[in-house]
Amino acid sequence: xxxxxxxxxxxxxxxxxxxxxxxxxxxxxxxxxxxxxxxxxxxxxxxxxxxxxxxxxxxxxxxxxxxxxxxxxxxxxxxxxxxxxxxxxxxxxxxxxxxxxxxxxxxxxxxxxxxxxxxxxxxxxxxxxxxxxxxxxxxxxxxxxxxxxxxxxxxxxxxxxxxxxxxxxxxxxxxxxxxxxxxxxxxxxxxxxxxxxxxxxxxxxxxxxxxxxxxxxxxxxxxxxxxxxxxxxxxxxxxxxxxxxxxxxxxxxxxxxxxxxxxxxxxxxxxxxxxxxxxxxxxxxxxxxxxxxxxxxxxxxxxxxxxxxxxxxxxxxxxxxxxxxxxxxxxxxxxxxxxxxxxxxxxxxxxxxxxxxxxxxxxxxxxxxxxxxxxxxxxxxxxxxxxxxxxxxxxxxxxxxxxxxxxxxxxxxxxxxxxxxxxxxxxxxxxxxxxxxxxxxxxxxxxxxxxxxxxxxxxxxxxxxxxxxxxxxxxxxxxxxxxxxxxxxxxxxxxxxxxxx
Ligand code: GLA
Numbered sequence: 076x077x078x079x080x081x082x083x084x085x086x087x088x089x090x091x092x093x094x095x096x097x098x099x100x101x102x103x104x105x106x107x108x109x110x111x112x113x114x115x116x117x118x119x120x121x122x123x124x125x126x127x128x129x130x131x132x133x134x135x136x137x138x139x140x141x142x143x144x145x146x147x148x149x150x151x152x153x154x155x156x157x158x159x160x161x162x163x164x165x166x167x168x169x170x171x172x173x174x175x176x177x178x179x180x181x182x183x184x185x186x187x188x189x190x191x192x193x194x195x196x197x198x199x200x201x202x203x204x205x206x207x208x209x210x211x212x213x214x215x216x217x218x219x220x221x222x223x224x225x226x227x228x229x230x231x232x233x234x235x236x237x238x239x240x241x242x243x244x245x246x247x248x249x250x251x252x253x254x255x256x257x258x259x260x261x262x263x264x265x266x267x268x269x270x271x272x273x274x275x276x277x278x279x280x281x282x283x284x285x286x287x288x289x290x291x292x293x294x295x296x297x298x299x300x301x302x303x304x305x306x307x308x309x310x311x312x313x314x315x316x317x318x319x320x321x322x323x324x325x326x327x328x329x330x331x332x333x334x335x336x337x338x339x340x341x342x343x344x345x346x347x348x349x350x351x352x353x354x355x356x357x358x359x360x361x362x363x364x365x366x367x368x369x370x371x372x373x374x375x376x377x378x379x380x381x382x383x384x385x386x387x388x389x390x391x392x393x394x395x396x397x398x399x400x401x402x403x404x405x406x407x408x409x410x411x412x413x414x415x416x417x418x419x420x421x422x423x424x425x426x427x428x429x430x431x432x433x434x435x436x437x438x439x440x441x442x443x444x445x446x447x448x449x450x451x452x453x454x455x456x457x458x459x460x461x462x463x464x465x466x467x468x469x470x471x472x473x474x475x476x477x478x479x480x481x482x483x484x485x486x487x488x489x490x491x492x493x494x495x496x497x498x499x500x501x502x503x504x505x506x507x508x509x510x511x512x513x514x515x516x517x518x519x520x521x522x523x524x525x526x527x528x529x530x531x532x533x534x535x536x537x538x539x540x541x542x543x544x545x546x547x548x549x550x551x552x553x554x555x556x557x558x559x560x561x562x563x564x565x566x567x568x569x570x571x572x573x574x575x576x
Contacts, residue, residue: 095146097121101175101192102200109235110282111270113314116200117166117175117192119151126151130164131200133314134306134343137164146170157345203309205347206320208355214362214391219372221424222486224336224394224458226261226302227254228432231403231462235267235313238283239290242301248465250297257477258486261336261372262294263302263460269315276321278328291333302336302372303329307356308343317343318360326363326371334371337364341377353377354386361391374429374458384421384428394427394458401431403439405567409521412451413503419492422456428492429458436463436472443568446548447519449475450569453485454493454505454517480547481571484515493517496535502528502564506535509573516544517571520564528570529561544572 097119104112115132119139126142130153137153144150148169155162168177175192227245229237246262249255270281280287287303294301305325306317318325318339329337339360341353348356357375364371375387375395387395397418398411411430418428433452435445452459461476468476484507493507493515501522507515516535518528532540544553544560548571555574562570 095170097126097146097149097170097175100195100197100199102195103175103177103190103192105188105190108282109267109270111315114200115177115190115192116195117177118201121146129153129202130166131202132164134308134310134312134346135162135164136202136346137162155346158350203319203347205349205352208348208352209359209362211355211358211389213389214358214365216388216425217365217370217373217391217393219370219425220393220427222488222490223427223456224261224372224374224460225259225482225486226263226300226336226460227259227465228263228265228302228338228460228462230265231401231432231434232437232464234265237264237267239285242290243293245465246294246297246299248468249299252465252468253473253477254461254465255298257479258482259459259461259476260298261300261302261460263304263336263338265304265338266311266313266340267315268303269305269311272316272321276324278316278318278321278325281315287332287334295333300335301333302338302374303332303334304338304340306340306343307360308341308345308347310343312340312342319344319347322360322363323366326360326367329364329371330367330369334369336372336374338374338376341380350381353381353383354390357387357392358390365391376429384418387421388426393425394429396429396431398430401434403434403437405440405444408434408440408444408448409567412448412455413495413519413521415455415492416495416505419494422490422492424488424490427456427458427490430455432458432460432462433476434462435475436461436468441567442471442475443565445472445475447567447569449478449481450517450547450571451505451519453481454507454515454571456485456487456490456492456507459485478547480545480550480573484509484547484571484573487515497530502526504528504530504535513573513575514541515547515571516574517569518562518564519569520566523566525563525565525568527561527563529559531559533558539576541574541576544574547571547573 098121101117103115119128130137137155140154141152153164166177166179178189270279291301308317309319372393375392379397383395422428487509489510491508493505497504503519505517520526
């Protein structure tokens with residue numbers, strides 16, 4: 076009997092589409108150089124030639140909506156519906172022995188990613204449950220970020236290439252190149268520092284960060300502060316370990332390491348919690364940070380969903396992103412920056428609108444455009460988190476990042492955010508009241524060609540015409556004369572004044 080059974084099994088397994096069955100839970104673990112692995116889970120149900128189920132990769136959870144072929148050569152298409160956004164992913168694969176060989180592309184023309192999946196225990200990689208959330212209450216203000224935070228963040232320039240050595244070098248640069256003296260203090264590690272959790276659930280950094288406490292000590296020895304990044308979901312945006320279910324433990328770990336700033340990114344939580352859970356989800360970490368016993372700036376990153384400015388301070392947030400991710404282009408920066416006027420009432424000492432980090436010096440804009448970026452962010456009382464490589468800064472870029480006249484506007488202690496008070500075509504005038512009774516007035520030309528812009532003081536809410544001003548880019552005093560002031564502003568440029576009565 077046994078002698079007959081074995082050859083029959085081998086024959087069936089070798090015959091495509093016959094007995095071989097994809098039904099089950101499969102995991103492909105692709106090792107990364109930082110010692111972590113990127114896992115993709117295929118939870119499949121095969122019914123004849125029809126394959127259904129789910130695909131989970133990083134923070135994405137796809138339902139299989141189309142399938143063709145047989146186990147020997149199949150294609151599955153997964154679809155993820157997230158609010159208004161629909162994402163698709165296509166995997167091609169074949170079952171070879173007990174291995175599922177699969178391939179995909181991130182975008183149609185991107186390189187082919189090949190992986191091998193093996194059978195995993197039922198339930199491993201399943202969609203995580205929505206955790207119980209605390210009732211809402213007001214988390215007390217932590218006393219931090221009385222003016223918008225200033226510093227550096229790794230993401231815009233380095234993305235996953237940030238490591239211990241580069242963070243130390245950024246701290247060295249910031250401490251000695253004039254930026255620290257100009258007010259920059261936070262050195263913030265964004266996504267991709269995370270390793271695995273140990274048996275107790277404690278998070279450890281990956282190979283790129285051998286000793287986070289030693290790194291914090293080093294950054295502190297330079298008179299600077301260290302920031303870190305996590306997500307309320309099981310995975311971060313880049314697919315690394317999030318704080319889901321470990322919020323208190325992680326906050327204590329950050330405090331023990333000497334962390335001074337946390338950016339907490341919704342990304343990996345969006346499939347687990349509903350939009351209306353967001354406030355409680357962020358409150359949970361707000362409470363955890365305060366219980367951890369170290370002053371930690373709390374930066375909410377959920378792209379301005381659910382009118383975050385209305386509840387950000389209640390969860391202990393010191394700043395909250397108001398938009399999607401910035402790119403190093405005029406189109407991206409100007410679209411984000413010039414859309415912020417209505418949010419002005421929600422900013423103030425301790426709690427700031429965050430239109431995302433600076434791209435100044437990353438090469439995708441002209442110096443004129445970067446001046447506009449820096450001016451606009453300062454008018455908006457935005458956090459000034461440089462996103463370039465601080466080890467190599469051109470003098471023209473340093474003159475932008477370390478312009479103290481402009482930084483003084485950003486850091487004005489009254490914390491009023493500018494509003495657009497006049498516009499005509501692609502020209503706009505924004506005004507920001509300052510603590511000493513003066514005003515920052517920025518004449519922005521969003522057009523590609525230069526244009527004459529006229530500030531008519533009465534139209535901008537000035538009861539009497541101001542007498543003098545300072546040009547904050549030329550660092551020159553100007554005598555004003557009469558009810559209006561005109562300037563020819565270059566294409567994509569700015570004339571930024573501090574105007575005194
Ligand atoms: C999101 C955030 C970015 C950055 C990345 C990291 O896209 O908005 O600022 O933190 O995640 O993965």
